[in-house]
Amino acid sequence: MIRVLHTAELATTVRARARALLYDIFDDMTESDWEHSLGGLHALAWDGELVGHAALVQRRILHGGKALRAGYVEGVGVRAEHRRRGHGAAMMAELERVIRAAYDLGALGASDEGAAFYAARGWRPWRGPSSALTPAGIRPTPDDDGAIHVLPCTAPLDLDAALTCDWRDGDVW
Template sequence: MTAPPALTACHTADLAAADLAAVRALLDAAFPDDFDDDDFEHGLGGWHALVHDGDRLVAHGSVVRRQFLLAGRPLPVGYVENVAVAATHRRRGLGGLVMAELERVVAAGHGVGFLGASDDGAALYAVRGWPVWRGPLSVLTPAGVRRTPDEDGGVRVFDPAGTLDLDADLVCEWRAGDVW
């Protein structure tokens, strides 16, 4: 009888080069047409939830600190990045296992969380209680605030205290690659 997949959690600084390579390989396989170096970098520098089946990494997600503006006021957030489950291990609850750990980190360390959901991931986040952000989304670029209407409906929020106005203007900071 094999042991069930095991979750571990750690900071990026505690991941060995081989661990990072395994994360990158998992993400490349999960998003074959839409994942690049910028996307990978977005998930570094924070907390990782990793699920191994034996020696093989089969699920991953991370949460990093970001700074947003909510209705013009600063809002530090935990931003969930790089959530993926190996194709051979989907529909077994591993995405939920990863998200439970990331939600714990967000609630304890950041207060609120956000993520940009893929079409495939949207159902997982909806069932876990991450509603869609309804307000206008923008990015603070070096040239000023610029609307990102293509992202409307794709950003989700985790607000355990229930204090955020989901219809307010939300602005993220500029970064290379996908800003949301």
């Protein structure tokens, strides 16, 4: 079963379980990574217990001279013993429904393991250079090139052009 709730609607115990789940799944999970998942919607997969989490937060993405409203996907993970049962797809379907209805585009940073999953769902790899709008100005983020994926919605996108995200602590993409 998938439940979609805003961060403000998450019971303290559910929020703690979601955080623990992501820390169990990802060896390199940080507090900044968890913070990036807060303040928007959470798609939670339940199979007797919490087995999956995915979050959707709003960010500004600069592209083609415009600041676009992006539904940015964060903290996507399913416990290993519950993978390949449709939980990830069901969580993403809920978030993609919201992205298509409310945002100019969807965006996310995909791991090498996750890239094929997102591509099969219609997410497109960004081929152009990436950067972040930092307190010191626009700075290239070449380590993120090739890992950024977008879900086209209403904004015209040139996948070979520059893409700049708003600033945040930790991993900017």
